[in-house]
Amino acid sequence: MVNFREVNDDDILKEWLLFREEEISSLSCEEDKKHWIYFDEISDKILKSIPKNNREYVKKQLDILDDNFFDYISYWNEKYYRNGFCDGVQMIMGCVKE
Numbered sequence: 308m309v310n311f312r313e314v315n316d317d318d319i320l321k322e323w324l325l326f327r328e329e330e331i332s333s334l335s336c337e338e339d340k341k342h343w344i345y346f347d348e349i350s351d352k353i354l355k356s357i358p359k360n361n362r363e364y365v366k367k368q369l370d371i372l373d374d375n376f377f378d379y380i381s382y383w384n385e386k387y388y389r390n391g392f393c394d395g396v397q398m399i400m401g402c403v404k405e
Contacts, residue, residue: 346373
């Protein structure tokens with residue numbers, strides 16, 4: 308039996324999560340746009356407000372923060388949705404057991 312809680316090379320649930328991520332990031336409705344993190348715009352405002360001699364360092368740090376936040380949110384989204392999916396399947400299987 309397949310254990311959907313584990314991430315494998317040929318993982319249909321991982322593929323679905325990547326598809327959903329692309330779908331969500333398309334900002335297809337106004338509500339999505341209200342809750343999006345406009346990191347590039349925020350970074351530009353920060354960079355414009357600091358002295359030029361510090362911009363390269365701050366830009367590198369902002370890029371690291373962006374990458375770190377993306378990794379963080381991707382990890383927790385996958386963990387949350389993967390485990391929620393598995394919990395749901397277990398509940399359904401518990402209802403159909405003889």
